[in-house]
Amino acid sequence: MARYHGPVCRLCRREGAKLFLKGDKCYKPSCPIEKRGTQPPGQHGALARRKALVGYGQQLREKQKVKRIYFVLERQFRNYFERAARMKGVTGENLLILLERRLDNAVYRAGFATSRRQARQLVVHGHIAVNGRKVDIPSFQVNVGDQISVREASRRIPQVEAAWQTAAGRGRPSWLVPVEGEEMSVRVARLPQRDDIDRQINEQLIVELYSK
Known part of the structure; x- marks a missing residue:
């Protein structure tokens, strides 16, 4: 495209x-x-x-x-x-x-990337998994309960590490919740609402x- x-x-x-x-x-x-x-x-x-x-x-x-x-x-x-x-x-x-439910947007909102453009690149290049399976379609729609993660082999990419470290300062929407005990992983707690946008x-x- x-x-x-x-x-x-x-x-x-x-x-x-x-x-x-x-x-x-x-x-x-x-x-x-x-x-x-x-x-x-x-x-x-x-x-x-x-x-x-x-x-x-x-x-x-x-x-x-x-x-x-x-x-x-x-x-x-x-x-x-x-x-x-x-x-x-x-x-x-x-x-x-x-x-807002697009996977590339969710990756950006989760803090794996510093822009949606960078998030799109991460998705297309196969660095992102949803529920443990690689998804390389930026327009993929996330649903409640989905777990979005950076794949283990990609977690040491400098840009991803830098984005994750500064994610708290940029702010993360409440519909995405970090998964306890797992590195660079968030769960879709609910669908986004207008107040989140x-x-x-x-x-x-x-x-x-x-x-x-």
């Missing part, structure tokens, strides 16, 4: 907010958002003025922001929305919960966009 290979910091500047796509760099003064503010990227970014978005423009930007946060492409994102619309409950919240996301704008 096609993926974005360009500089991810440009995506944050395009959305005018930190999307935490670059791992540890996002928490340092070297972050472009800290250095340059929220000016758009590009040659004329410093001269560009951000216009107040309304209607379709506002809805489109919100959709693009969420796609970039979870690192999914348009067709896959649309499939998530259609699935969310068929589920009971609020469509927008269902959409975010489905995205970034409150700056306005999912209703995405629902309005796709409902036209």
Whole structure:
């Protein structure tokens, strides 16, 4: 499947907010958002003025922001929305919960990686196991009771060790609970809820966009 290979910091500047796509760099003064503010990227970014978005423009930007946060492409994102619309409950919240249940996101949230992009790479390269079995599909949906672990042969990877050591400082959601007595392993205690997800996301704008 096609993926974005360009500089991810440009995506944050395009959305005018930190999307935490670059791992540890996002928490340092070297972050472009800290250095340059929220000016758009590009040659004329410093001269560009951000216009107040309304209607379709506002809805489109919100959709693009969420796609970039979870690192999914348009067709896959649309499939998530259609699935969310068929589920009971609020469509927008269902959409975010489905995205949050992706294995690459769970790996990031658990503290095995410092960004979702890094977490996706760990999954694709076969470093992650679910219930003791290797799973290399980033979009795999985790369920209550699943145990997500870094495979034993991969636990000494420097990036994984560094991410795990700093995970407590970044914070871990309450729906993922470390497994006592096991190294680099968490259990899905419950499904994620809206309160566990970034409150700056306005999912209703995405629902309005796709409902036209």
